[in-house]
Amino acid sequence: MYETSYHRASSVDDAQSKMKAAEDGKFLGGGMTLIPTMKQRLAAPTDIIDLAHVGDMKGIKADGSGITIGGGVTHSEVADSADVKAAIPALSYLAGLIGDPHVRNRGTIGGSVANNDPAADYPSACLGLGATIITNQRQIAADDFFVGLFETALNEDEIITAIHFPKPAKAGYAKFPNPASRYAMAGVFVAETGGDVRVAVTGAGNDGVYRESALEAALGGSLSVGAIDGISLDASNMMADMHGSSEYRANLVKVMAKRAIEAA
Amino acid sequence: MTVINLTVNGSEVSGEVDDRTLLVQFIRDQLRLTGTHVGCDTSQCGACVVHVDGKAMKSCTMLAVQADGSDVTTIEGLADGAELHPVQKAFRENHGLQCGFCTPGMIMAATDMINRHGKDLDEETIREELEGNICRCTGYHNIVKSIAAAAKEMG
Amino acid sequence: MSEGIGARVLRKEDKRFISGKGKYTDDVIEINQAYAAFVRSPHAHAKINGINKQAALDAGAVAVLDGKELTGDGIGNIICGWMIHSKDGSPMNMGAWSALATEYVRYVGDAVAIVIADSQAAARDAAEMVEVDYNVLPAVIKADKALEDGSPQLHPEAKNNLIFDWEIGDAAATDAAFADAAHIVEMDITNNRLSPNPMEPRSAVATYDASEEHYTLYTTSQNPHVARLVLSAFYQVAPEHKLRVIAPDVGGGFGSKIYIYPEEIACLWASMKTNRSVKWTSDRTEAFLTDAHGRDHITNAKMAFDANHKLVGVKVDTIANLGAYMSLFSSATPTYLYATLLSGQYNVPNIHGNVRAVYTNTVPVDAYRGAGRPEATYLLERMMETSARELGVDPIELRRKNFVQEFPHQTPVIMCYDAGNFEAHLDGALEAIDYKGFEARRAESASRGKLRGIGTSCYIEACGIAPSAAVGSLGAGVGLWESGEIRVNPVGTVEILTGSHSHGQGHETTFAQLVSERFGLPTDNVQVIHGDTDKVQFGMGTYGSRSGAVGMSALVKALDKVEDKAKKIAAHLLEASDSDIVIEGGEVKVAGTDKKLGWHEVCLAAYTGHNLPEGMSPGLKEDAFYDPTNFTFPSGTYICEVEVDPETGKTDVLAFVAADDFGTIINPMIVEGQVHGGLAQGIGQALLEEVVYDDDGQLLTASYMDYCMPRADDVPNYQVSHYKTECPGNPLGMKGCGEAGAIGSPPAVINAITNAIGNNNLSMPASPQKVWAAIQASGSKQAAE
Structure with a gap:
């Protein structure tokens, strides 16, 4: 790791002003991606601004419309939350699949979504559920938030303070992990909300998380396995690496979509 | 350099660390509690797991400064005196x-x-x-x- | 409760490990300690035009030292310690390997300079500032490609990168047997390249004491005495009496910590140059880039049967990738540890093996758990299973029909099997897995849309690597005996000094059990001392499953001498004849009388010297060297049952049975643990693990993000059982258990998967993607038929 300066933010405003003062600053959520990246000398921020002690970013709130999760909430808190389990069990299930227990104890939803790793789980839930990303500056629809590999609509000094997930009629998630990293090789989040069906895919696409329009079109307004049985997906949009060819990933997306629908 | 204060295995400790120092480096090199190990660079192997404020965490994926004010338990602090956990x-x-x-x-x-x-x-x-x-x-x-x-x- | 041979004694060493009190090399902190980081080649093949150290020195590095300075100080090249001659009689073509590259770099990670600084972070910062001007050269990664005319050449000594072209067995007789055969089965088989991955990364702490001209090296070694010998005799770092090597607690080895690597040499030398203690600890990526890899064979194999399905011949042509340089035992692994096992458990009258070893621009390849024997077992057992399928017979019956039944059995490839009962463990394994019930279980899986398969592997391996005269005649540069010393203290407690090294095997317990067995002392009264060249005079270390059969045999010989002397003292004190004295339960008795002394009383008498037999010297301390008379031959049957998800290609190992013959077992708990660990590594090879380089020689699997280590949910609960035939070649009848799991398991897993999916064309690791593709291929084949 290169030299860096650590700053602990006490509030969202404090974090933003510390970021403004920094030459090349980075916000630190749980650090489950940023710190390994810094250890490998692939990132070298002059300053890191720790958001872990910002009280406003904690907590999970449920109301009739859905669930709002603070940006600083850890994966294990989401996985264990009775409110999340009641409103969107698929989201709780997804959170319990991220990393391992120790990573889940520290990693945060805000950090994961802001990082937008193309194989991370949360982006598929955001996109699949049509979530709203709430920042210290504005509210961004998930459809507009994820721009590309590790790229989002966030400005440099913008912080995800919370994410609002509307309550779906039905939702499910299925993940096929990369055998080595255990990140998603294909993770599919399906949701039916008010007659609208979304199929969001992580880990497989060439350009990060995306909505699989072929599956959405086949499903129409409701989730049924039979509707996608005959579909074969276009492999040209899929990522290829030593763990999986694009054809294999195209197959996995369909299989995981079926399993997510069955789980919903 | 930053001064940090934390509780490790029930004792108050403080130390001056470079901000880039990992918690595991602080525990091993400064506190000389060498039971916590490092087996990988990618937060996967878990040889470095300690408890921070009662929860298992990977001390190789945390800066020592992040643990300022925390209560840390390492393998050396798990037993109750001579009585093994x-x-x-x-x-x-x-x-x-x-x-x-x-x-x-x-x-x-x-x-x-x-x-x-x-x-x-x-x-x-x-x-x-x-x-x-x-x-x-x-x-x-x-x-x-x-x-x-x-x-x-x-x- | 007895703590002797056969007792499940809990491990003495565990108390420190479970409390965080183990002492590993990286835990050592010396006064005046500096830290090393290495400047490594980012290219697989390049010429070094120049090195600019100024920026690193300006940033505060204590020193930046390069290969020219190293060789200028007379530090010698790293060598391979086993001479292999090609079939034309010429010696192997060994290229020069300097601990720090002088003119050329030959793999990504090749060390170019060592940087010393006051902290680890500062050393790494400075290492990045060293500017090396490279002239990048074309690289070759695959072993078969390296042999082609026009491929990039690594060493001037090795034309077409060929290190040796070696053969074993009778080519003409084997060809004749094939000409007359009723059935010939042929397969192209790849044995995937692996990284050993002990959880403790390699580490070294070197200290030079200028006033004594003496060096101390703490290092992660399986054989510190061999390290000292090689560092002294070949690398000229320091004469042996001026070099102490300590391998304290070592966190696993699996072969990768046998070798003497560039880093230890460079740290010792840098310690002298800087007059500082120098510590280096590898990170995991550095481990992937520099720890010796294992396996990496490309083989064409043929098996010939007569009309009655009796084996008449085996013919094997292998290309072994040895990487960019010849590591310490690299030449022995694909020759004498591999092709000598090509007879398997079978009566094979004619065998011919040809092995070409080649250089490539990759990390050196050497012995990894099993070393050669997994490669032999994998090809034989895949071929037996595939042959049975092609011949339309039961794979179990085909094996049974060809088993060696009588011992000793001389194979056509050097080995003489001394003892075994292959039917016994085969029958045991079939019963344990409920072989008969398989079809019902397969149907149950099918009802859930899953493909179930069962696969068998019958392995035999050779442990101990001995006797010394024999291995010497085959090219080994060292003898492969072991030494041991028993020191009885005046109060009757015992210290065992051994040349074996424990890095997870539990010697501190099992070796103590030998003393307990002999004198009836509790194991708490016995201390095992190992891993320090100042404490133990010499030893060959631990690898090749040799610590029991060879290391413990040396202790038995020393114990014989101690027992003999103790009896003489007791006989003298009790006024009895030596032959009437028995030692048991911590007492020394005259048989048939009530005359006795406490063990401690005899020991004290030995040290007071007040009343000893005429002419006897005081003290009770004996040593022994033991050189075995043969290899030992553990064998076993492994059966694996899998379930494949046809939609994703993912394989779940549902059951794994290991039925082994290890001869005499000292501590079943520890032996079972050794088997478990070996099985996980073998299942890992079969399903998960592979080192992958791209065509330019960049390592794609440089961390656990891409190199798939077996985790708890990848492996099943194992069913392990033992079937004993005693090894006649050593006093305890032991055979060795450390590597069997890794040797026997991969073909069982692959045979099970190919059975499940109905396609024999599958290579390791059988990743979900590969299995899915194989299912697609066999599906389309079936459709076409």
């Missing part, structure tokens, strides 16, 4: 270790696992929950057995 005992009684290098992280992870799940830990859950801890010696068979035995003992 039930998880430590179970690992010995079930031959849950060979070279010993992953063992401290395994034991800290297992303790956290049992704290969360209680005595009814089935084999499948144990194996799933060990996703963040790699052992190259035991083939996991006796580690799983050790954790199940400890869970029963602690329940």
Whole structure:
């Protein structure tokens, strides 16, 4: 790791002003991606601004419309939350699949979504559920938030303070992990909300998380396995690496979509 | 350099660290508590697992400054004086270790696992929950057995 | 409760490990300690034009030292310690390997300079500032490609990168047997390249004491005495009496910590140059880039049967990738540890093996758990299973029909099997897995849309690597005996000094059990001392499953001498004849009388010297060297049952049975643990693990993000059982258990998967993607038929 300066933010405003003062600053959520990246000398921020002690970013709130999760909430808190389990069990299930227990104890939803790793789980839930990303500056629809590999609509000094997930009629998630990293090789989040069906895919696409329009079109307004049985997906949009060819990933997306629908 | 104050194994400690110092480096090099190990660079092997404020965390993926003000327990602080913790005992009684290098992280992870799940830990859950801890010696068979035995003992 | 041979004694060493009190090399902190980081080549093949150290020195590095300075100080090249001659009689073509590259770099990670600084972070910062001007050269990664005319050349000594072209067995007789055969089965088989991955990364702490001209090296070694010998005799770092090597607690080895690597040499030398203690600890990526890899064979194999399905011949042509340089035992692994096992458990009258070893621009390849024997077992057992399928017979019956039944059995490839009962463990394994019930279980899986398969592997391996005269005649540069010393203290407690090294095997317990067995003392009264060249005079270390059969045999010989002397003292004190004295339960008795002394009383008498037999010297301390008369031959049957998800290609190992014959077992708990660990590594090879380089020689699997280590949910609970035939070649009848799991398991897993999916064309690792593709291929084949 290169030299860096650590700053602990006490509030969202404090974090933003510390970021403004920094030459090349980075916000630190749980650090489950940023710190390994810094250890490998692939990132070298002059300053890191720790958001872990910002009280406003904690907590999970449920109301009739859905669930709002603070940006600083850890994966294990989401996985264990009775409110999340009641409103969107698929989201709780997804959170319990991220990393391992120790990573889940520290990693945060805000950090994961802001990082937008193309194989991370949360982006598929955001996109699949049509979530709203709430920042210290504005509210961004998930459809507009994820721009590309590790790229989002966030400005440099913008912080995800919370994410609002509307309550779906039905939702499910299925993940096929990369055998080595255990990140998603294909993770599919399906949701039916008010007659609208979304199929969001992580880990497989060439350009990060995306909505699989072929599956959405086949499903129409409701989730049924039979509707996608005959579909074969276009492999040209899929990522290829030593763990999986694009054809294999195209197959996995369909299989995981079926399993997510069955789980919903 | 930053001065940090934290509680480690029940004792107040303070130290001056470079901001880039990892918690595991502080524990090993400054506190000389060398039971916590480093086995990878990508937060996967779990040899470095300690408890921070009561929860299992990877001390290789945390800066020491992030732990300022926290309560940290390492493998050296798990036993109650001369009386070994039930998880430590179970690992010995079930031959849950060979070279010993992953063992401290395994034991800290297992303790956290049992704290969360209680005595009814089935084999499948144990194996799933060990996703963040790699052992190259035991083939996991006796580690799983050790954790199940400890869970029963602690329940 | 007895703590002797056969007792499940809990491990003595565990108390420190479970409390965080183990002492590994990286835990050592010396006064005046500096830290090393290495400048490594980012290219697989390049010429070094120049090195600019100024920026690193300006940033505060204590020193930046390069290969020219190293060789200028007379530090010698790293060598391979086993001479292999090609079939034309010429010696192997060994290229020069300097601990720090001088003119050329030959793999990504090749060390170019060592940087010393006051902290680890500062050393790494400075290492990045060293500017190396490279002239990048074309690289070759695959072993078969390296042999082609026009491929990039690594060493001037090795034309077409060929290190040796070696053969074993009778080519003409084998060809004749094939000409007359009723059935010939042929397969192209790849044995995937692996990284050993002990959880403790390699580490070294070197200290030079200028006033004594003496060096101390703490290092992660399986054989510190061999390290000292090689560092002294070949690398000229320091004469042996001026070099102490300590391998304290070592966190696993699996072969990768046998070798003496560039880093230890460079740290010792840098310690002298800087007059500082120098510590280096590898990170995991550095381990992937520099620890010796294992396996990496490309083989064409043929098996010939007569009309009655009796084997008449085996013919094997292998290309072994040895990487960019020849590591310490690299030449022995694909020759004498591999092709000598090509007879398997079978009566094979004619065998011919040809092995070409080649250089490539990759990390050196050497012995990894099993070393050669997994490669032999994998090809034989895949071929037996595939042959049975092609011949339309039961794979179990085909094996049974060809088993060696009588011992000793001389194979056509050097080995003489001394003892075994292959039917016994085969029958045991079939019963344990409920072989008869398989079809019902397969149907149950099918009802859930899953493909179930069962696969068998019958392995035999050779442990101990001995006798010394024999291995010497085959090219080994060292003898492969072991030494041991028994020191009895005046109070009757015992210290065992051994040349074996424990890095997870539990010697501190099992070796103590030998003393307990002999004198009836509790194991708590016995201390095992190992891993320090100042404490133990010499030893060959631990690898090749040799610590029991060879290391413990040396202790038995020393114990014989101690027992003999103790009896003489007791006989003298009790006024009895030596032959009437028995030692048991911590007492020394005259048989048939009530005359006795406590063990401690005899020991004290030995040290007071007040009343000893005429002419006897005081003290009770004996040593022994033991050189075995043959290899030992553990064998076993492994059966694996899998379930494949046809939609994703993912394989779940549902059951794994290991039925082994290890001869005499000292501590079943520890032996079972050794098998478990070996099985996980073998299942890992079969399903998960592979080192992958791209065509330019960049390592794609440089961390656990891409190199798939077996985790708890990848492996099943194992069913392990033992079937004993005693080894006649050593006093305890032991055979060795450390590597069997890794040797026997991979073909069982692959045979099970190919059985499940109905396609024999599958290579390791059988990743979900590969299995899925194989299912697609066999599906389309079936459709076409």
